[in-house]
Structure formats: C-alpha cells, structure tokens
Amino acid sequence: MPVSQSSLRGVVIAFIAYAVFAFSDASVKLIDGAIPAYQVAFAGAVFGLVILPLIKAREDSWLDIVRTSNRTLWLLRFACGAIGSIASIITFTKLPMAEAFCLLFLLPSFVTILSVIFLKEDVRWQRWTAVIVGFIGVLIVLRPGFRELSVGHLAGAIGGLSAAIAIVILRGMGPTEKRMSLYGAGLLGVLVVSGLLMLSNIAIPTPMQWVFIASYGILGSAGNALLMTAARMAPANLVAPPQYSQMIWAILFGYFIFDDTIDLPMAGGIALIVFSGLLTLMRERKRGTPLPSAVVSPDAQASLATAEPEPDTRG
Structure with a gap:
C-alpha cells in the first residue's frame, strides 16, 4: 500500500478514535456525579485490560507489565495514571464539556515546561x-475574578498536568522500556x-x-484500539493533531444534550488554546521528539498509542 494512502487512512481512523473518546467522555457526564469518580475510573481500567493483547509483542512476557528498568519513574507513572484518570472524570462531571477540554488541552504546554525542568x-x-x-x-475562557471557579477547574488542571508528567516519563525512560511496562504502570495505578x-x-x-459506565469503558478501550491502529498506519505527527476535533464534539454535545452555551470570549479562548496546541505539535515534529496524543481517555494511556519512546533530539 502506498505510504500516502496508508497515512490518509491512519488520519481518518485517528479522527474516528478521538470522536469515540468524546462519546466516552459524554457518557461520564451523563452519569452526573451519581457514582464516585474513582468507581467510574475503576470500571474504565477494567475495560482497559482488553487492550493488553494488542500492546503485547511476541517476545514480551505478561510479567513485563510490572517489570521496568526504572522503578521510581514506573511508580510515578503508576500514580499519574490514577490521579489523571480520576481528575479527568471529575472535570467532565463538574464542567461543560468544552470548558473541560480547554483545561485538558493544556497538556502540550505542561509537557514543554516539564521537559525544560526535568x-x-x-x-x-x-x-x-x-x-x-x-x-x-x-x-480568557475561565475569566478568574469575573466567574466563580470550582473543583472541576482544579481537577482539569491536575488532569492535564498528570498526563503531561506521564508523557515526560515516557520520554525520560528511553527507547528500551517496553510498552507493556509503560501501559501497565498507568493501568495498574488506576485499578x-x-x-x-x-x-x-x-x-x-x-x-x-x-x-453509561459500560459505555465509558467500552468506548474508551475502542478509542485506544483505533488510535493504535492509526499509529501503525500514519506517523505520530499526523495522528496527534486530530485530537483537537474533540472540541467540535464537545460543543455539539454541550449544545444538544447538556444545554451548555459558549459566548464570544470563550470561543476566542478556545481558538487560542487549539492554536497553541497545534503550534507546539508542529515544533515537536521539527525536533523529532515523541508527540503527546489523546488528551484524555478512560485509562489515561492513549499517549502510548502514538508516542514511542525515542532518544531526545535537541535543537
């Protein structure tokens, strides 16, 4: 199959994957906080176990889920998996979907800052x-001082930061760490x-x-499977940008299902956030570093689908 045709199919599948993630997030919001966030996260992680056979290479052992070359970073990823998953569920429960994505889309910015520090x-x-x-x-979206901020806003920031730490760990552990170990750390953390x-x-x-709980878990696992399929057909720098199509789904769900409204300042803020993320991804492409992929998924592991550990390329 020609590379260009394969890449096009990969991008189309990526768009589908991010749409599936958005439907999964909408399922969380439909629960409306009636079930504790950690209980919903646990269900999502159970469904995340379904993806393990797709990640396992022929030479891998099932014990590679807990094996690692750096136990400290593995445990940190373990903690980030749990914190990020629970925080993202709280975010979608407490905030309008578009506003939730605005906070979680800070992931590329957090990755940049943490990459400089660590x-x-x-x-x-x-x-x-x-x-x-x-x-x-x-x-612009939050307008602190003019609007009351809630625990949902705090959870959104924590969710984005946790996912960013997970991405930096992915880069820091290097190309020798197996995907089974990286995926297992976050998944076991949630469980x-x-x-x-x-x-x-x-x-x-x-x-x-x-x-709704089943929809959250099943769709999240399906989204991860689709994203991994897309990553095998197209390079990461093509698979990652479609994540911002989730904002379109968030606006549609918010308007037609959750009675959310978006005023002009919020629309402008959303545009700036999306532009910021795309600009970061373009710079990452030029530098040849692993790209953060899905901003949110039930098991917080979608980043593994399109970001293989690679040596850092400076410049």
Missing part, C-alpha cells in the same frame, strides 16, 4: 510563545488506587447508570 530540553522562543498563548486562552478507594464506599448504579 529533561533539560532546549526550548526555543516558538514553543514558549505557544505556551504563553495557551495560558492566555485559558485565562489499585481506585479499587482501594472503593472499599470505603461503593455506590450501586441504576440500570441506566450501568449503561
């Missing part, structure tokens, strides 16, 4: 400009932490809530 990456003025534009966009939290309080879902 990986000592050489970041030029173009990437710093993208970071500043992104934060200006968030300030263990959410499972422990569930011991103190387990809510019994209604039949309709079971449908």
